[in-house]
Amino acid sequence: MPKTISTLAPEWAVSEWFNTPSPLTLAALRGRPVLIHSFQLLCPGCVAESIPQVQRIERVFGHTDLQVIGIHTVFEHHAAMSPLTLKAFLHEYRIKHPVGVDQADGQTDTPITMRRFALRGTPSSILIGRDGSIIHQTFGVEEDMMVGARIAMALSAPVADEIATTTQQNDAGCADGRCELPSHSAV
Amino acid sequence: MPKTISTLAPEWAVSEWFNTPSPLTLAALRGRPVLIHSFQLLCPGCVAESIPQVQRIERVFGHTDLQVIGIHTVFEHHAAMSPLTLKAFLHEYRIKHPVGVDQADGQTDTPITMRRFALRGTPSSILIGRDGSIIHQTFGVEEDMMVGARIAMALSAPVADEIATTTQQNDAGCADGRCELPSHSAV
Amino acid sequence: MPKTISTLAPEWAVSEWFNTPSPLTLAALRGRPVLIHSFQLLCPGCVAESIPQVQRIERVFGHTDLQVIGIHTVFEHHAAMSPLTLKAFLHEYRIKHPVGVDQADGQTDTPITMRRFALRGTPSSILIGRDGSIIHQTFGVEEDMMVGARIAMALSAPVADEIATTTQQNDAGCADGRCELPSHSAV
Amino acid sequence: MPKTISTLAPEWAVSEWFNTPSPLTLAALRGRPVLIHSFQLLCPGCVAESIPQVQRIERVFGHTDLQVIGIHTVFEHHAAMSPLTLKAFLHEYRIKHPVGVDQADGQTDTPITMRRFALRGTPSSILIGRDGSIIHQTFGVEEDMMVGARIAMALSAPVADEIATTTQQNDAGCADGRCELPSHSAV
Numbered sequence: 068m069p070k071t072i073s074t075l076a077p078e079w080a081v082s083e084w085f086n087t088p089s090p091l092t093l094a095a096l097r098g099r100p101v102l103i104h105s106f107q108l109l110c111p112g113c114v115a116e117s118i119p120q121v122q123r124i125e126r127v128f129g130h131t132d133l134q135v136i137g138i139h140t141v142f143e144h145h146a147a148m149s150p151l152t153l154k155a156f157l158h159e160y161r162i163k164h165p166v167g168v169d170q171a172d173g174q175t176d177t178p179i180t181m182r183r184f185a186l187r188g189t190p191s192s193i194l195i196g197r198d199g200s201i202i203h204q205t206f207g208v209e210e211d212m213m214v215g216a217r218i219a220m221a222l223s224a225p226v227a228d229e230i231a232t233t234t235q236q237n238d239a240g241c242a243d244g245r246c247e248l249p250s251h252s253a254v
Numbered sequence: 255m256p257k258t259i260s261t262l263a264p265e266w267a268v269s270e271w272f273n274t275p276s277p278l279t280l281a282a283l284r285g286r287p288v289l290i291h292s293f294q295l296l297c298p299g300c301v302a303e304s305i306p307q308v309q310r311i312e313r314v315f316g317h318t319d320l321q322v323i324g325i326h327t328v329f330e331h332h333a334a335m336s337p338l339t340l341k342a343f344l345h346e347y348r349i350k351h352p353v354g355v356d357q358a359d360g361q362t363d364t365p366i367t368m369r370r371f372a373l374r375g376t377p378s379s380i381l382i383g384r385d386g387s388i389i390h391q392t393f394g395v396e397e398d399m400m401v402g403a404r405i406a407m408a409l410s411a412p413v414a415d416e417i418a419t420t421t422q423q424n425d426a427g428c429a430d431g432r433c434e435l436p437s438h439s440a441v
Numbered sequence: 442m443p444k445t446i447s448t449l450a451p452e453w454a455v456s457e458w459f460n461t462p463s464p465l466t467l468a469a470l471r472g473r474p475v476l477i478h479s480f481q482l483l484c485p486g487c488v489a490e491s492i493p494q495v496q497r498i499e500r501v502f503g504h505t506d507l508q509v510i511g512i513h514t515v516f517e518h519h520a521a522m523s524p525l526t527l528k529a530f531l532h533e534y535r536i537k538h539p540v541g542v543d544q545a546d547g548q549t550d551t552p553i554t555m556r557r558f559a560l561r562g563t564p565s566s567i568l569i570g571r572d573g574s575i576i577h578q579t580f581g582v583e584e585d586m587m588v589g590a591r592i593a594m595a596l597s598a599p600v601a602d603e604i605a606t607t608t609q610q611n612d613a614g615c616a617d618g619r620c621e622l623p624s625h626s627a628v
Numbered sequence: 629m630p631k632t633i634s635t636l637a638p639e640w641a642v643s644e645w646f647n648t649p650s651p652l653t654l655a656a657l658r659g660r661p662v663l664i665h666s667f668q669l670l671c672p673g674c675v676a677e678s679i680p681q682v683q684r685i686e687r688v689f690g691h692t693d694l695q696v697i698g699i700h701t702v703f704e705h706h707a708a709m710s711p712l713t714l715k716a717f718l719h720e721y722r723i724k725h726p727v728g729v730d731q732a733d734g735q736t737d738t739p740i741t742m743r744r745f746a747l748r749g750t751p752s753s754i755l756i757g758r759d760g761s762i763i764h765q766t767f768g769v770e771e772d773m774m775v776g777a778r779i780a781m782a783l784s785a786p787v788a789d790e791i792a793t794t795t796q797q798n799d800a801g802c803a804d805g806r807c808e809l810p811s812h813s814a815v
Contacts, residue, residue, distance in 0.1 A: 109713075109720045114675050127399045147716035152670075155708035159670045212314045215402030223410060296526075296533045301488050334529035339483075342521035346483045501773045586688045589776030597784060 076195045079103070079138055080179035081167030083150050085157055091136065091165055097199050099132045100221040105140045105169075105181065105191040108148050108156040116208045117190035118160060123211060124218065125164065131222050137166035140181040140189060145171075197224050263382045266290070266325055267366035268354030270337050272344055278323065278352055284386050286319045287408035292327045292356075292368065292378040295335050295343040303395045304377035305347060310398060311405065312351065318409050324353035327368040327376060332358075384411050450569045453477070453512055454553035455541030457524050459531055465510065465539055471573050473506045474595040479514045479543075479555065479565040482522050482530040490582045491564035492534060497585060498592065499538065505596050511540035514555040514563060519545075571598050637756045640664070640699060641740035642728030644711050646718055652697065652726055658760050660693045661782040666701045666730075666742065666752040669709050669717040677769045678751035679721060684772060685779065686725065692783050698727035701742040701750060706732075758785050 078093050093101060104121050106113035125135055141148045150168050157166060169178035184193060187206040194202045194217055202221055265280050280288060291308050293300035312322055328335045337355050344353060356365035371380060374393040381389045381404055389408055452467050467475060478495050480487040499509055515522045524542050531540060543552035558567060561580040568576045568591055576595055639654050654662060665682050667674035686696055702709045711729050718727060730739035745754060748767040755763045755778055763782055 109716055111675075111721055114672075123397065123399050127397065127403065144716035144720075147713040152708040152710075152713055155670055155705035159705075160672055210310065210314065211398035212310050212402035215399035216314065216406035219403035219406040220410060223407060296529055298488075298534055301485075331529035331533075334526040336526075339521040339523075339526055342483055342518035346518075347485055497771065497773050501771065501777065584684065584688065585772035586684050586776035589773035590688065590780035593777035593780040594784060597781060 074201045075199050076101075076193065076201045077183040079136075079167060080170040080183070081138070082170040083168040085150075085154060085166045085168075086163060087165035091167070093195070093199070096134050098197055098226050099134050100197055100202075100218065100224075101134045101136060101195040102218065103184075103193040103195065104135065104137045105184075105186055105189055105193070106137060107139065107141050107143075107189045108153055109144060110189045112208065113190040114160075117192065118162070120208055120211065120214065121164075122162075124214065127215065128218055128222070133218060133222060135164040137162065137164060138169050138180055139166060140169040140178055140186060140191075142177050142181060142188075145176070194218065194221055196221050197226050261388045262386050263288075263380065263388045264370040266323075266354060267357040267370070268325070269357040270355040272337075272341060272353045273350060274352040278354070280382070280386070283321050285384055285413050286321050287384055287389075287405065287411075288321045288323060288382040289405065290371075290380040290382065291322065291324045292371075292373055292376055292380070293324060294326065294328050294330075294376045295340055296331060297376045299395065300377040301347075304379065305349070307395055307398065307401065308351075309349075311401065314402065315405055315409070320405060320409060322351040324349065324351060325356050325367055326353060327356040327365055327373060327378075329364050329368060329375075332363070381405065381408055383408050384413050448575045449573050450475075450567065450575045451557040453510075453541060454544040454557070455512070456544040457542040459524075459528060459540045459542075460537060461539035465541070467569070467573070470508050472571055472600050473508050474571055474576075474592065474598075475508045475510060475569040476592065477558075477567040477569065478509065478511045479558075479560055479563055479567070480511060481513065481515050481517075481563045482527055483518060484563045486582065487564040488534075491566065492536070494582055494585065494588065495538075496535075498588065501589065502592055502596070507592060507596060509538040511536065511538060512543050512554055513540060514543040514552055514560060514565075516551050516555060516562075519550070568592065568595055570595050571600050635762045636760050637662075637754065637762045638744040640697075640728060641731040641744070642699070643731040644729040646711075646715060646727045646729075647724060648726035652728070654756065654760070657695050659758055659787050660695050661758055661763075661779065661785075662695045662697060662756040663779065664745075664754040664756065665696065665698045666745075666747055666750055666754070667698060668700065668702050668704075668750045669714055670705060671750045673769065674751040675721075678753065679723070681769055681772065681775065682725075683722075685775065688776065689779055689783070694779060694783060696725040698723065698725060699730050699741055700727060701730040701739055701747060701752075703738050703742060703749075706737070755779065755782055757782050758787050 076093060081090065084090055102121075102124065104117060106117060108114075121135060121137070124133075139148070139150075139153050153166070153168065156162075167180075169180040172179050172182070184191075184204065190208060191204070191206045193204045196202045203217055263280060268277065271277055289308075289311065291304060293304060295301075308322060308324070311320075326335070326340050340353070340355065343349075354367075356367045359366050359369070371378075371391065377395060378391070378393045380391045383389045390404055450467060455464065458464055476495075476498065478491060480491060482488075495509060495511070498507075513522070513524075513527050527540070527542065530536075541554075543554045546553050546556070558565075558578065564582060565578070565580050567578045570576045577591055637654060642651065645651055663682075663685065665678060667678060669675075682696060682698070685694075700709070700711075700714050714727070714729065717723075728741075730741040733740050733743070745752075745765065751769060752765070752767050754765045757763045764778055
């Protein structure tokens with residue numbers, strides 16, 4: 068069963084959003100559990116397994132305050148997986164939740180969010196608690212039973228006043244829709 | 255998400271047990287979440303869907319104090335699904351958790367436990383909370399994501415002193431490994 | 442692709458039939474391709490894989506003269522898989538094609554047909570050509586694509602006069618609905 | 629079972645090839661059965677169902693002279709499914725057989741090959757016999773058992789002299805790697 072690891076999740080870095088009228092920040096979602104789904108549109112495991120799983124998550128937990136966020140973390144075939152192709156992909160696969168394009172760092176093939184979370188590849192998923200900490204992070208796809216259990220636990224956590232206060236303090240370090248946490252300042 | 259229905263689960267009525275050195279009662283399991291899996295060995299949906307799901311439940315929640323109990327609720331083809339055939343079935347399907355044969359009532363085709371829980375058929379499953387109440391009961395198979403979420407919630411419930419006290423009182427009405435609750439007294 | 446092995450199939454030995462008004466013999470089916478499905482009702486691989494495959498075979502090749510025959514080749518848990526339980530099993534799994542109970546030899550656990558075909562276990566399947574020869578025999582389940590290809594080839598074989606003549610000669614060795622071939626005379 | 633429809637298959641029109649050192653024509657493949665798989669890389673049904681099926685076809689029939697040809701028949705989201713993205717897609721999905729980009733007609737969204745075969749959408753598949761005729765054409769995915777049966781039948785057809793002669797005559801109408809048949813001359 069899930070063990071809470073008290074590591075505060077870093078902010079994502081997104082160059083373009085789909086399925087949301089305005090840019091989103093993890094900081095602004097503090098208080099709600101957040102599931103980040105890291106994928107690439109040409110990743111077979113993403114298309115065959117993790118995207119269908121995310122859609123089952125949305126069906127089962129659609130009435131809760133869980134927020135699902137897709138991050139298109141392209142680290143290969145960059146030209147082949149442009150935002151233009153992503154847009155058509157989201158349309159064809161009926162993906163309705165907000166999806167952000169992971170921001171290129173201008174130097175390497177690995178985009179910024181992917182490096183901040185130290186993702187090993189796609190698909191990856193990160194479950195973030197109401198207090199902003201990383202509850203669980205995985206590379207690949209875990210079985211539905213376990214995923215359902217983890218999300219239920221994350222949802223059942225109380226929103227304490229203390230957490231809200233901490234959030235305020237952390238938000239102070241965010242600017243331009245991004246939070247540069249000390250532990251990730253190297254990125 | 256699951257809503258706790260405060261109906262105290264009735265006791266099962268079992269004529270023969272497999273995979274346990276001594277007979278079990280629901281009353282004695284008070285304090286632990288219990289998942290009852292009602293099946294018949296010749297029920298195609300049980301073999302194809304619910305039994306594999308129960309085995310996934312055991313894999314994911316094997317390190318918790320969830321207790322899985324199978325009840326062989328035969329309501330048709332009684333001679334074809336005798337305890338002798340059930341024993342070989344449990345061996346071939348590698349079912350290791352305790353399985354009880356639902357007790358015939360001597361008058362109808364529907365056995366006693368099945369009637370007490372008002373089961374509509376097989377497969378059925380009943381999730382019972384630490385306080386002995388029925389959290390959820392379903393006919394057929396629900397998706398793993400939801401099942402995992404429900405069990406996680408049941409596991410996260412505290413074992414309050416108050417519950418223990420209530421349990422004592424309810425246990426007072428139990429005899430011969432069976433609790434005859436007022437609401438089920440007709441059985 | 443399948444290679445025709447020119448081994449004449451031995452006759453089956455059946456003690457009881459289901460889903461047919463009168464006993465069947467392989468000899469009498471000469472001229473038609475025959476698929477023998479060897480199974481046990483408590484064999485998990487049979488229930489999960491080979492029986493559904495046989496039902497797909499019946500759906501795809503239902504308009505041809507392919508004859509599907511089930512043989513209940515019980516070699517363990519004999520009392521648990523009695524004809525009475527088999528009858529209920531066939532009803533519950535909606536199996537409509539003729540199914541014969543493999544005849545016990547009175548001495549060993551392995552029934553007669555199973556030994557004649559030298560089957561290694563269940564599920565097994567044997568595809569027999571119009572000329573009575575074994576086209577392919579397998580232990581376990583092969584992929585549908587290959588199975589479909591083999592059956593189509595068996596169906597496309599002509600029913601030559603020569604085959605009919607040969608059949609007659611082989612039939613000369615058959616008695617009581619059974620052919621005792623020299624190579625199987627030990628049985 | 630498949631019925632041979634004696635319609636000579638039109639030639640494909642391809643603007644760019646992958647997985648082949650030089651352009652291919654259907655005319656030059658006369659004498660071999662050909663399976664054309666029409667797909668789009670952003671078509672969910674293609675990725676989830678028809679591409680895996682084509683890969684099973686290749687595994688089962690890899691030792692025969694069946695030729696599998698993919699045609700990327702893009703009729704929507706053209707910019708999103710460019711040859712550059714297709715190339716990365718073929719790499720990621722381990723597609724090794726020749727794939728041609730269906731040629732745009734310069735006027736409509738529907739490319740030329742798609743119109744010549746009157747395809748309704750993707751995925752589609754067309755099985756062409758040794759004599760160049762269309763044996764079967766389908767929109768969507770059929771079950772493996774049936775597909776295997778059809779291909780086996782196509783493979784078992786003899787390459788008669790008569791067919792070769794007919795082929796020569798039809799080839800007379802082909803130029804620039806393309807055959808403009810009277811019935812398709814409107815394209």
